Amino acid sequence: MMLRIVKYVAIEILRGRIALAYAGFLLVASLGLFNLGGDTAKALVGLLSLVLMIVPLVSLVFATTHFYNTQEFVELLAAQPLPRTTILLAQMIGVMLALAAALLVGIAVPVLLYAGTVTGLTLIAVALLLTAVFTALAFVAAVLARDKARGIGAALLIWFYFGLLHDGVTLYVLFLLEDFPLEGISLTLLALNPIDLGRVLVLLQMDVSALMGYTGAMLKDLLGTGTGKLFATLVLGAWIALPVGAAVWIFRRKDL
Amino acid sequence: MRRAFFAALCAVTALPLGAVEWHVGPGQRFERIRDALTAAAAGDTVTVHGGVYREGNLSVDKPVTLVGVGWPRLDGEDRVEVLTITASGVTVRGFEIVRGGAGSLHDLAGIKVASASRVTVEDNRVFGCSFGIYFSKARDGVARRNEIRGTPVGEQENGNGIHAWSCERLVFSDNTVDRHRDGIYLEFVSDSHIERNRVTGNLRYGLHFMSAHRNVYRENHFIRNGAGVAVMYSREVTMEANRFSHSWGSAAYGLLLKDLTDSRIRGNVFERNSIAVTIQSSTRMVFEGNQLRANGWALQVESSSTDNLYSKNNFVGNAFDVTTNGELELNRFEGNYWDRAELYDLDRDGVGDVPHRPLSLFAKLVDRVPAALLLLRSPLVHFLDRAERIFPTLTPDKLLDPHPVMRPHPL
Numbered sequence: 001m002m003l004r005i006v007k008y009v010a011i012e013i014l015r016g017r018i019a020l021a022y023a024g025f026l027l028v029a030s031l032g033l034f035n036l037g038g039d040t041a042k043a044l045v046g047l048l049s050l051v052l053m054i055v056p057l058v059s060l061v062f063a064t065t066h067f068y069n070t071q072e073f074v075e076l077l078a079a080q081p082l083p084r085t086t087i088l089l090a091q092m093i094g095v096m097l098a099l100a101a102a103l104l105v106g107i108a109v110p111v112l113l114y115a116g117t118v119t120g121l122t123l124i125a126v127a128l129l130l131t132a133v134f135t136a137l138a139f140v141a142a143v144l145a146r147d148k149a150r151g152i153g154a155a156l157l158i159w160f161y162f163g164l165l166h167d168g169v170t171l172y173v174l175f176l177l178e179d180f181p182l183e184g185i186s187l188t189l190l191a192l193n194p195i196d197l198g199r200v201l202v203l204l205q206m207d208v209s210a211l212m213g214y215t216g217a218m219l220k221d222l223l224g225t226g227t228g229k230l231f232a233t234l235v236l237g238a239w240i241a242l243p244v245g246a247a248v249w250i251f252r253r254k255d256l
Numbered sequence: 257m258r259r260a261f262f263a264a265l266c267a268v269t270a271l272p273l274g275a276v277e278w279h280v281g282p283g284q285r286f287e288r289i290r291d292a293l294t295a296a297a298a299g300d301t302v303t304v305h306g307g308v309y310r311e312g313n314l315s316v317d318k319p320v321t322l323v324g325v326g327w328p329r330l331d332g333e334d335r336v337e338v339l340t341i342t343a344s345g346v347t348v349r350g351f352e353i354v355r356g357g358a359g360s361l362h363d364l365a366g367i368k369v370a371s372a373s374r375v376t377v378e379d380n381r382v383f384g385c386s387f388g389i390y391f392s393k394a395r396d397g398v399a400r401r402n403e404i405r406g407t408p409v410g411e412q413e414n415g416n417g418i419h420a421w422s423c424e425r426l427v428f429s430d431n432t433v434d435r436h437r438d439g440i441y442l443e444f445v446s447d448s449h450i451e452r453n454r455v456t457g458n459l460r461y462g463l464h465f466m467s468a469h470r471n472v473y474r475e476n477h478f479i480r481n482g483a484g485v486a487v488m489y490s491r492e493v494t495m496e497a498n499r500f501s502h503s504w505g506s507a508a509y510g511l512l513l514k515d516l517t518d519s520r521i522r523g524n525v526f527e528r529n530s531i532a533v534t535i536q537s538s539t540r541m542v543f544e545g546n547q548l549r550a551n552g553w554a555l556q557v558e559s560s561s562t563d564n565l566y567s568k569n570n571f572v573g574n575a576f577d578v579t580t581n582g583e584l585e586l587n588r589f590e591g592n593y594w595d596r597a598e599l600y601d602l603d604r605d606g607v608g609d610v611p612h613r614p615l616s617l618f619a620k621l622v623d624r625v626p627a628a629l630l631l632l633r634s635p636l637v638h639f640l641d642r643a644e645r646i647f648p649t650l651t652p653d654k655l656l657d658p659h660p661v662m663r664p665h666p667l
Binding site: 189 | 621625627631632634639
């Protein structure tokens with residue numbers, strides 16, 4: 001039953017104009033980047049910045065709006081003999097799949113065409129993971145706030161925090177504690193922001209990583225190794241699982 | 257006995273004819289190089305044919321020409337110095353010298369030139385020796401087209417590929433030096449030319465010189481050496497058209513300049529190094545027309561450096577172009593190309609109408625707290641850098657290139 005709802009939700013989104021526009025925009029942007037300079041490494045860096053900005057924003061805003069716009073559908077489903085967990089999970093997975101499909105068209109295709117390297121594949125993986133993370137976070141915001149404006153506002157705040165503010169906090173903390181060994185602290189700060197985690201994962205694949213001197217060596221030791229990558233992926237996995245769990249937990253107790 | 261007699265006879269009969277060629281090898285007049293060297297007189301040629309010679313340490317103490325034909329191998333069996341040249345005017349050519357011993361008290365080399373002038377060492381292969389070719393108190397020596405390859409076991413046990421101590425007017429050209437401690441090492445060496453050498457994969461420095469004045473380094477390649485190239489305590493050094501690349505690591509740089517005065521660094525390429533050039537306590541230096549590409553830090557200048565001019569260089573694709581621990585008031589930047597400069601050129605003369613500040617705030621932050629590197633390419637950092645460029649508060653406001661160019665200099 002869940003599968004049918006997922007399919008329905010995803011197809012409904014993909015039929016709409018927004019998903020198409022999203023895919024189109026990413027496609028144009030990445031093709032532009034790859035054709036502009038000719039240097040694929042540079043293009044990948046540009047694409048990375050774009051992905052880290054746009055993917056969380058679109059996932060957050062789109063998922064929240066989607067939740068509010070399909071409220072009646074959700075209420076209809078809730079009237080059926082279906083567990084609420086199934087309903088919400090199906091909604092979330094549907095949105096994630098639709099956005100992932102748009103990403104695959106907009107980013108994965110050009111990246112594979114122009115830069116089918118480990119770096120390119122990492123970038124695609126990071127983009128997909130971030131889509132899931134921020135869709136899940138958006139659902140948390142949406143199930144918490146009854147009012148649509150508030151929900152979207154909260155989603156934007158989440159984006160602003162992870163996209164910009166958290167880095168400021170990181171910088172502040174690092175300077176505050178500059179006399180202490182910073183390995184653990186910087187790793188913790190990194191793990192607390194999925195966007196940073198994604199950025200560092202991709203940068204570590206690039207030549208940029210070796211430039212980092214002993215800090216880079218530290219980062220490379222921590223995240224560049226097999227276990228490091230596994231750790232980063234697990235943390236990103238947690239960033240998906242925890243909000244999903246939270247959203248479901250709240251939704252089950254919510255008075256529709 | 258008969259052979260010795262024969263040799264003596266040859267020596268005697270050959271004398272009046274001037275330069276004589278002595279042949280060494282299986283089936284030749286001599287089987288041991290040592291005997292031929294004993295028999296040879298000044299000006300003679302000793303031709304050694306292919307084969308393996310284990311004769312311990314061979315000392316060349318008269319001006320002869322030693323020629324190897326078919327790569328005769330001189331094996332030091334990891335015990336001794338293979339060839340010691342103490343006479344002036346010796347030429348050694350065409351040998352394969354392997355397994356020279358290492359000494360804890362004295363530096364043992366594959367080929368050592370000690371207190372001799374006009375010695376030429378060319379077209380040899382020196383493999384697995386502690387020190388490869390060693391000049392000590394030598395003048396007008398030449399080492400060219402040699403292939404020198406070490407077996408690195410550690411900085412302490414392993415010697416330098418080409419080592420020169422207290423020499424004048426040497427020429428080292430077209431050698432390849434691989435996997436030694438320092439590729440080329442010069443100490444108290446002056447008026448020498450180091451040209452077109454290919455120095456790769458050495459444990460410590462590709463090129464290392466100290467107190468070596470008035471030397472010229474041209475068209476050498478220094479690639480993948482542990483810490484890069486280090487030049488210290490020297491005057492009037494010229495480095496031109498060299499290539500420094502792939503020195504990656506925590507303490508690695510393409511080129512380290514320390515206490516260098518009145519020197520010219522021109523037309524070199526620095527590519528893919530953790531730190532391309534680091535400059536400490538150096539004065540009156542001209543750093544001109546160099547290409548700095550895809551490095552972590554392009555220029556790291558300590559504030560103890562004064563009166564230096566950096567002009568017409570290209571800074572392309574480096575994570576950081578310039579960093580410093582001070583104000584750099586006494587260093588001038590002029591007419592460089594900076595790929596991240598945001599310029600406009602209304603009068604279309606190819607020179608930006610606004611100055612460029614090469615020291616970014618983030619570079620300064622990372623200099624203080626290296627862990628801040630975590631935020632490389634974060635949008636926050638981008639905004640901070642931007643704001644700082646418009647209103648410099650934390651970065652020195654006098655550190656700028658007043659006339660940055662719009663397009664890279666052709667190099």
